Amino acid sequence: MEIFETEVAVIGGGMTGVGVLRDLALRGVNAVLIEQFDLGHGTSTRNHGLLHSGGRYAVKDKEAAVESYQENLILKKTVPGSIEETGGLFVKVPDDPDDYVEKWVNACNTIGIPIEEVPLQIAFAEEPYLNRKAEVVYRIPDGAVDPFTMLVDVTADAVEKGARVLTYHEVTHIETTNAQVSYITVKDRYTGEEKQIHTKLVVNAAGPWSANIAKLANVPMKIINNKGMLTVLNNRINKQVINRLRMPGDADIFVPAHNVTIFGTTGINVEHPDDTSLQREEFEHMIMKGKDLIPTLPQIRMIRAFSGSRPLFQETESSDASGRNVTRGMALLDHEQRDGLKGFITITSGKLTTFRYMAEKTVDLVCEKLGITSNCQTAEVAVPHREAKQALENINLTPVAKKKLFSWAGVNASSIKANLLKDNSIVCECESVTWAEIESALPEKGQFNLGDIRRRTRLGMGPCQGTFCYRRAAAMAVEKGVATSDEAEIALQNGVEKRSKGMRVIATGSANKQLELMDGINYVSLGMKKGGETYV
Amino acid sequence: MLYQPSLEASYDQCLKCHACTVNCPISSVSTEFGGPKQLGPELQRMTQNQGILDDASIELCTLCGTCDRTCPENIHVSSLTAYLKETHAEEVGTKFRDIVLSKAEWVGKLASTFAPVTNATMKLKPARKVMEWIMEIPAERNFPEYRFNNFKRKYKIKESTTERKVAYFAGCYATYNAPDVADSFVKVMEYNGIEVAVPKQNCCGVPMFANGQMKAGKKNAQSNIDSFLSYVDQGYDVVMTCSSCTLAMKKEYPGYMQTEEAQRLAENVYDADEYLRILYEKGELNDSLSALNDKAAYYAPCHMKGQGIGNPAMDMLELIPGYQIEDMAAGCCGQCGTFGFKKEKYSYSMALGDTMVDSKSMAESDYVVTECGMCKNQFDQLTDKEVRHPIQVLRQSYELN
Numbered sequence: 024m025e026i027f028e029t030e031v032a033v034i035g036g037g038m039t040g041v042g043v044l045r046d047l048a049l050r051g052v053n054a055v056l057i058e059q060f061d062l063g064h065g066t067s068t069r070n071h072g073l074l075h076s077g078g079r080y081a082v083k084d085k086e087a088a089v090e091s092y093q094e095n096l097i098l099k100k101t102v103p104g105s106i107e108e109t110g111g112l113f114v115k116v117p118d119d120p121d122d123y124v125e126k127w128v129n130a131c132n133t134i135g136i137p138i139e140e141v142p143l144q145i146a147f148a149e150e151p152y153l154n155r156k157a158e159v160v161y162r163i164p165d166g167a168v169d170p171f172t173m174l175v176d177v178t179a180d181a182v183e184k185g186a187r188v189l190t191y192h193e194v195t196h197i198e199t200t201n202a203q204v205s206y207i208t209v210k211d212r213y214t215g216e217e218k219q220i221h222t223k224l225v226v227n228a229a230g231p232w233s234a235n236i237a238k239l240a241n242v243p244m245k246i247i248n249n250k251g252m253l254t255v256l257n258n259r260i261n262k263q264v265i266n267r268l269r270m271p272g273d274a275d276i277f278v279p280a281h282n283v284t285i286f287g288t289t290g291i292n293v294e295h296p297d298d299t300s301l302q303r304e305e306f307e308h309m310i311m312k313g314k315d316l317i318p319t320l321p322q323i324r325m326i327r328a329f330s331g332s333r334p335l336f337q338e339t340e341s342s343d344a345s346g347r348n349v350t351r352g353m354a355l356l357d358h359e360q361r362d363g364l365k366g367f368i369t370i371t372s373g374k375l376t377t378f379r380y381m382a383e384k385t386v387d388l389v390c391e392k393l394g395i396t397s398n399c400q401t402a403e404v405a406v407p408h409r410e411a412k413q414a415l416e417n418i419n420l421t422p423v424a425k426k427k428l429f430s431w432a433g434v435n436a437s438s439i440k441a442n443l444l445k446d447n448s449i450v451c452e453c454e455s456v457t458w459a460e461i462e463s464a465l466p467e468k469g470q471f472n473l474g475d476i477r478r479r480t481r482l483g484m485g486p487c488q489g490t491f492c493y494r495r496a497a498a499m500a501v502e503k504g505v506a507t508s509d510e511a512e513i514a515l516q517n518g519v520e521k522r523s524k525g526m527r528v529i530a531t532g533s534a535n536k537q538l539e540l541m542d543g544i545n546y547v548s549l550g551m552k553k554g555g556e557t558y559v
Numbered sequence: 560m561l562y563q564p565s566l567e568a569s570y571d572q573c574l575k576c577h578a579c580t581v582n583c584p585i586s587s588v589s590t591e592f593g594g595p596k597q598l599g600p601e602l603q604r605m606t607q608n609q610g611i612l613d614d615a616s617i618e619l620c621t622l623c624g625t626c627d628r629t630c631p632e633n634i635h636v637s638s639l640t641a642y643l644k645e646t647h648a649e650e651v652g653t654k655f656r657d658i659v660l661s662k663a664e665w666v667g668k669l670a671s672t673f674a675p676v677t678n679a680t681m682k683l684k685p686a687r688k689v690m691e692w693i694m695e696i697p698a699e700r701n702f703p704e705y706r707f708n709n710f711k712r713k714y715k716i717k718e719s720t721t722e723r724k725v726a727y728f729a730g731c732y733a734t735y736n737a738p739d740v741a742d743s744f745v746k747v748m749e750y751n752g753i754e755v756a757v758p759k760q761n762c763c764g765v766p767m768f769a770n771g772q773m774k775a776g777k778k779n780a781q782s783n784i785d786s787f788l789s790y791v792d793q794g795y796d797v798v799m800t801c802s803s804c805t806l807a808m809k810k811e812y813p814g815y816m817q818t819e820e821a822q823r824l825a826e827n828v829y830d831a832d833e834y835l836r837i838l839y840e841k842g843e844l845n846d847s848l849s850a851l852n853d854k855a856a857y858y859a860p861c862h863m864k865g866q867g868i869g870n871p872a873m874d875m876l877e878l879i880p881g882y883q884i885e886d887m888a889a890g891c892c893g894q895c896g897t898f899g900f901k902k903e904k905y906s907y908s909m910a911l912g913d914t915m916v917d918s919k920s921m922a923e924s925d926y927v928v929t930e931c932g933m934c935k936n937q938f939d940q941l942t943d944k945e946v947r948h949p950i951q952v953l954r955q956s957y958e959l960n
């Protein structure tokens with residue numbers, strides 16, 4: 024068994040965990056992050072991707088609103104490659120209470136969130152899909168954040184600064200000696216091999232799984248997992264974020280994300296963190312509600328649905344039935360103080376938007392515990408931008424694929440360029456993904472996995488959901504010696520099944536035809552087996 | 560009537576099945592061309608609410624409409640490519656040559672005024688070399704001849720006095736290059752007791768659309784809609800002999816203009832043989848057709864296939880006693896309107912012509928029958944077969960009586 028040492032072990036490769044890892048790396052603290060699957064297996068890739076500006080929380084939760092607005096400004100500067108400064112609208116439609124508008128305007132003004140009333144005609148011209156019966160529209164500095172790229176970039180920067188990352192490793196055991204964490208055991212999902220990581224301090228950033236991790240350390244903890252559903256519209260129907268100007272509720276946000284719009288969401292408490300099930304009734308409920316903002320919503324084609332759980336920390340055992348009234352502000356638990364266990368800290372709850380702030384507070388506490396004096400730098404030091412226009416201006420590629428790479432390639436520009444010279448074929452046409460990008464996103468070791476590639480390149484994220492490109496990518500991987508044909512076959516089966524799960528629940532109209540085409544090609548024409556072997 | 564999806568709703572329905580790209584004639588000869596799926600629904604989706612994007616390879620699209628007719632979701636793909644042509648033309652400016660080629664009517668008027676001179680010049684090697692040099696029109700390229708005695712000059716009837724009333728849209732080709740086709744149409748209608756009226760008309764706009772001149776093309780479309788709709792309102796049927804003009808009125812006008820007027824006109828437009836076939840089905844056709852012992856090969860132009868009305872030319876010609884006609888079942892001819900006149904597209908144009916040249920039924924025929932003047936130009940270029948319009952053959956059969 025491999026045994027190694029580190030100052031800090033961070034559990035969980037979601038945005039919170041990788042934020043902590045980068046903060047530690049920037050402060051020169053030696054750290055390892057352990058993630059049970061790929062980065063973003065949990066809530067961090069299962070959310071709306073809204074870079075909040077505080078508007079949603081202004082009335083109900085002032086503290087969360089202030090944090091959001093501050094972080095909104097900081098992230099625009101420090102993770103610019105993953106944020107589109109779309110701006111956002113708050114829209115009041117008939118039947119939304121009138122008095123909320125005044126409360127909201129006052130709250131935003133008090134907090135200092137810059138808002139501006141937009142004449143209705145201008146709002147309709149900007150957003151043609153918006154309900155023409157809208158009564159009041161305000162502009163607010165919301166943004167759209169790509170959680171996939173943000174995760175990858177923040178992690179890459181941490182690694183660049185000396186941190187270590189183990190993905191597809193599950194934490195299976197936490198050893199404590201004399202009320203102090205001494206080591207953790209992790210298990211490689213591919214090989215089954217175990218490793219022992221000796222450490223002075225463990226940061227539990229396992230999101231919806233934080234209570235499970237706490238249990239490994241014999242610490243009592245209650246997390247409510249509040250599952251929300253989101254759907255991906257076939258097109259980008261709006262230029263800017265559209266929110267509903269009322270008390271936050273279900274199905275009241277539309278966020279533009281590259282070529283699509285993400286719409287949602289709901290909130291249902293579930294028992295297990297792994298529960299990402301999707302219900303048809305929930306989807307229909309969302310569409311009915313969403314119509315208030317976008318009346319043509321029922322006619323708009325969807326690509327898929329997905330769900331994720333908000334990890335909502337509860338200090339007492341008494342459970343809140345709705346899950347909505349628990350603070351979304353962060354929960355930072357010093358288990359030495361709380362439970363008498365040294366070397367164990369939990370950071371949970373919060374939001375994607377506030378991940379950096381959560382990390383800052385966590386690492387402040389870590390440093391205090393380890394007796395390190397070092398200031399947080401993440402509010403100023405930016406991760407490398409993804410812009411790459413200059414580097415790739417002269418490549419031979421279709422204009423639309425080029426356009427994507429100009430705002431995508433970033434630090435990988437030179438490796439992608441070199442790969443393009445060898446092979447400039449487009450693998451995924453819906454999202455214009457080249458083989459060159461796939462090649463530079465492949466891990467140095469580990470198994471060929473289409474999901475991992477998807478999260479890094481957008482392969483298979485378009486309307487056909489991998490019907491054509493997953494197969495093409497798998498075939499090319501074999502042809503180019505990147506994967507064995509057995510590996511490619513398993514990757515394909517897994518990939519296709521995951522894609523079709525999200526399609527099935529929304530399948531009506533064109534989306535249903537698309538799914539039938541996918542099933543027909545895979546299971547009938549090409550005789551692929553259903554329920555193939557899963558390797559993780 | 561053709562299914563007319565709205566521009567916006569339609570590209571959303573793309574299932575990525577690739578049928579359009581597999582069948583696109585240009586995609587079959589060029590790897591440079593993005594293809595209908597990429598340059599149609601995909602590009603739309605990837606640019607919606609994100610600003611426009613120019614793709615120079617759109618120049619290769621001939622607007623043949625094969626993509627529209629192969630799409631299982633009935634997406635008007637070629638409307639999307641036509642608009643992309645406009646974007647491209649606006650982005651890079653239109654070549655002087657393409658402006659000239661897009662103005663078929665203006666060229667027609669001018670050239671037919673100086674017809675003997677024009678035709679002689681077009682056959683002169685040195686003059687063609689100059690054209691190749693300045694205009695990038697290949698010297699080897701065959702050019703349709705222009706007639707001084709054009710149809711517009713000769714035929715002035717603007718109102719029909721018969722019970723069935725036909726408003727004839729002749730199109731630039733039958734007006735300036737092949738007035739005999741227009742004459743034959745008038746005669747065939749006469750044999751059927753119909754007096755033909757020729758309303759005020761402009762070029763249908765197809766060459767403009769094909770060269771990215773969307774605004775100019777739409778202007779022509781609107782003036783034709785206004786002119787012909789006033790006839791429709793008086794009970795006229797609009798009948799045409801050029802397959803491209805016909806398809807434009809049936810499909811492109813409603814698709815590009817998105818107006819109720821365009822739609823209403825489209826519902827009253829007929830291809831000449833389609834119209835005769837209706838007369839036949841209603842028992843109104845003059846069936847005193849004399850025997851012709853010819854053996855012909857029929858070539859269906861893309862824009863004929865695009866109308867989705869079967870094969871009315873063969874249906875009609877088969878009524879002629881003794882007449883033998885076989886469908887060549889060939890692909891796109893490669894002339895593709897103004898496309899084949901362009902130097903940089905000449906090699907594609909020639910490669911495309913292959914399926915046509917290799918046709919067995921053509922080899923065994925006395926002559927070729929087709930509706931399209933541009934396809935005829937390609938036959939003239941690549942083969943030594945004579946080419947006739949079906950309406951000319953029908954006229955011959957009537958006249959033998």
Ligand SMILES: Cc1cc2nc3c(=O)[nH]c(=O)nc-3n(C[C@H](O)[C@H](O)[C@H](O)COP(=O)(O)OP(=O)(O)OC[C@H]3O[C@@H](n4cnc5c(N)ncnc54)[C@H](O)[C@@H]3O)c2cc1C
Nearest residue numbers: 035037038039059065066067070071073194230251375376
């Ligand atoms: C529907 C929905 C919409 C949302 N929308 C927004 C939004 O628009 N804007 C916004 O700012 N926030 C939004 N949020 C909130 C935000 O997504 C979450 O707060 C945030 O992603 C939580 O990140 P995390 O890193 O704490 O948890 P996670 O991303 O879940 O990370 C935890 C990680 O721990 C790993 N792990 C678990 N157990 C183990 C183990 N034993 N060993 C190793 N690794 C383990 C998991 O695999 C997982 O990857 C939304 C949340 C939901 C549910």
Ligand code: SF4
Nearest residue numbers: 583620621623624626
């Ligand atoms: S119109 Fe013809 S050339 Fe243009 S994309 Fe469609 S099939 Fe291809």
Ligand code: SF4
Nearest residue numbers: 573574576577579630
């Ligand atoms: S044929 Fe129609 S549905 Fe199929 S790819 Fe082309 S546009 Fe899409």
